[in-house]
Amino acid sequence: MSEQLPPAVADAVTQFLLEQRRLAPGLVSRAIVTGSAAAGDWHAGVSDIDVVFVVTRDPVDDLPALAGLHAASEPHIDGVYLTESEIARGPDIVQTAPQVVEGVLVSSLPGAQLSWVTWRELESGVQGVVDGGDVIWSPVSDRHPGTAQGVVAFSRDNLQDYWQRIGDGLEAELAGRAEHEPLRPETVRWVTLGPIRLVATIETGEVLSKTAAADHAAERWPEHAELLQRAVRDRTGDRQEFTVRDGREALALLRKCVSVAEE
Structure with a gap:
């Protein structure tokens, strides 16, 4: 449901995910847009785009290529790379993760999006999954008991x-x-x-x-x-x-x- 996102956000994230898949095949199983873009409060030229990238493996070998992709994104596509098991464990246990802040990818960063605020936003984000040469969008409702x-x-x-x-x-x-x-x-x-x-x-x-x-x-x-x-x-x-x-x-x-x- 890309209509849940501002058109500029849906277009930017769609192109980003397709290029991300080319650079790191099979790494990201789904990408959840959170923050202002999913909350109806995104403003071009002011707001970044926050995304939780759900990964299938440790992305350490893919990070150098992805760093350049994030740095070149406009607007900045920031976010955090987490496995499904890390999402299930929650931010009290997951202390560091690869994160992007203002276009800069850090391989092991504490804080930032590793907080319960992000986990709360996962309950009402918009999820994108690459399917062939396009991205399929849908509402998402991840839940964590804490x-x-x-x-x-x-x-x-x-x-x-x-x-x-x-x-x-x-x-x-x-x-x-x-x-x-x-x-x-x-x-x-x-x-x-x-x-x-x-x-x-x-x-x-x-x-x-x-x-x-x-x-x-x-x-x-x-x-x-x-x-x-x-x-x-x-x-x-x-x-x-x-x-x-x-x-x-x-x-x-x-x-x-x-x-x-x-x-």
Whole structure:
């Protein structure tokens, strides 16, 4: 069901999988598109494409050829290479795997997509299987018994560890700077939209898109609704100008998100 994906995503992943099969015959049995592309929140020029590549063997010998394919992909086709047994074992046991982040393939990378968030997304992804010279698309619903509890626990831990440190770093970066001084939109967008998704997961058990999470956060914290709306608009390509004042508001929102994890 390629219609479940934006046409640009379906075309890019289809061509990628066909070339991937040529470079590494028999390696990938199925590819599951997750993230914004499967959630209806993908935006050309801003979003990458996240894919879980389900492999039939250890891909170590295939990685050199695949690295170049990922690096040349546009938009970037990122993701993780996992066997069916690794998916069944879950991210608490599978500590490293070949992963692609922003087009760079690392043969044994911890973290990144090796989290319960990815396993939750596997429950509602879109699966592609190469059949002859084409790719057959269909809904997929992989299940793991620990996902519901794991995704909430991961979200709490990630807010208290990773995002708490990001907040401390941003606070130091902004110290002493004038309120009206320009600030990189990518920084404000990242800090505004990243932590709120984890809060939404803690409170709903679902992995919401960034846009849906912004709506959730705006209802919870209406004092930040304008910043959230501007961050979403910037992400869709409607470029916004942000200042240090916006950065400090994003930091305040981040701190509120961390406090939810500590409750």
